[in-house]
Amino acid sequence: MxxxxxxxxxxxxxxxxxxxxxxxxxxxxxxxxxxxxxxxxxxxxxxxxxxxxxxxxxxxxxxxxxxxxxxxxxxxxxxxxxxDQAPAQGLSLACTPLSRTALLTAPLPGEGPHLRVLGREETLQAVTAGEVDLALVDGAAAPSDPLALADIGPLTTLRVAEEPLALVLPAGHPLARRSAVRLADLSEAHWIDAPDTGIPLPRLRVAAGSDGFRARTTYEGTDVLMLGALVAAGHGLTLLPASAARLVEGVALTGLSAPHLVHRVEVVHGRLPEGPARVLAERLGAGA
Missing domain, CATH: 1.10.10.10 (Winged helix-like DNA-binding domain superfamily/Winged helix DNA-binding domain)
Known part of the structure; x- marks a missing residue:
């Protein structure tokens, strides 16, 4: 073919x-x-x-x-x-919207680093095709489990960070006073499909063992605060890492009692010659 x-x-x-x-x-x-x-x-x-x-x-x-x-x-x-790549003097990287905070604890080495914030699929494509030196990706996983990334070539992945996930609800939602809920109990709720910012709905279906989790609203942007504003306005629910969810105004947060999921960030890269990209990958790994 x-x-x-x-x-x-x-x-x-x-x-x-x-x-x-x-x-x-x-x-x-x-x-x-x-x-x-x-x-x-x-x-x-x-x-x-x-x-x-x-x-x-x-x-x-x-x-x-x-x-x-x-x-x-x-x-x-x-x-x-x-x-045949010579040691690079500059640094280019791509990251998903919810993974970029990991860079705040790892100063970018080299001169004039180039950072691109992309959707999840675009981020993986960029590092796979060699458009960037390395990438930061995020998603939901069981504690200590790697992200379920597509088999797209001889790439190396390394855990950078994990934190709890929070269910983000409008402030007046009936579940707003609950400390935790079962994900499966929300399969018929109204959800926002935000594949590049929130946790993708297909991942929730797999985690809950349900064919529910249908989108009431679709958001194709990468602005976390805009996603939170849609929740606050009653357009649907979403899942966000707890640290990001706490930045959103006008919403309530609750945890998940089952299944036990965390928000995980990983660094993804191919072969790294000596240079800023290798330095950053080592810093991110050490920080984990």
Whole structure:
């Protein structure tokens, strides 16, 4: 399977248009059509309907494989590039919104460090593709368990910090006076789906063993205070690390009695030559 054809297919699905995908990729629309036709011939199945442009059942199944395959190819390219990498003088890193506080206890070494705050998926993609030296990611996990990250290449992960999670509720919510609640009891509550800031709802379904936790509101930003303001205004519930939740005004906080989950931050990196990135990774690990 030609990865160039696969990238074209993903672009068409993402944009829902052959012409928009062509513009994004720098191809002609005719070239995009030829790529899709060649991929369909190779796989022996129709992948896209044309009007409207949407994946067929076979195309939807291919999309489940396409992103991990392309990301793994980017990881291989970046890993080979690191073999000949000279010691870096600068430092570039990416972090998720709720992991960046870990940097407050680890001064950034080197000159002119470059910090990018991205969503969880984008952060992992950046370090996998070698766009940044290392990354800080966060999520919910059982105490001392590693984060359930995708297998995206020969990357090293290391615990940086763990802290309790807090359920964030509007101040007048009936559960606001409770010291702790069971997560499974909230499966039918109204939730805010904030995949890059709060704990993603699919993770809550796995943790509670429930197919509930449906979103009433979707927030695609990375501002924790904005997420808290949505909770305060009654748009739904969310889970945040306790230290971040305490910064939000107009809400109530309660703990989880079951399951026992913590908010965990990890540093993720590939091969690190001598330089600021290695120094920072060692500092973050030592701080843990």
């Amino acid at each position: 030609d990865p160039h054809l696969l990238r074209t297919f993903v672009a068409v699905v993402d944009h829902g248009s052959f012409s928009v995908a062509a513009s994004a990729l720098g191809y002609t629309q005719s070239a995009v059509s030829q790529h899709i036709a060649a991929l369909e011939t190779d796989l022996g199945t129709t992948l896209l309907t044309r009007r409207p442009v949407a994946p067929t059942p076979g195309g939807a199944r291919l999309m489940e494989h396409a992103r991990p395959l392309l990301l793994r190819l980017d990881a291989a390219r970046a890993d080979l590039a690191r073999l």
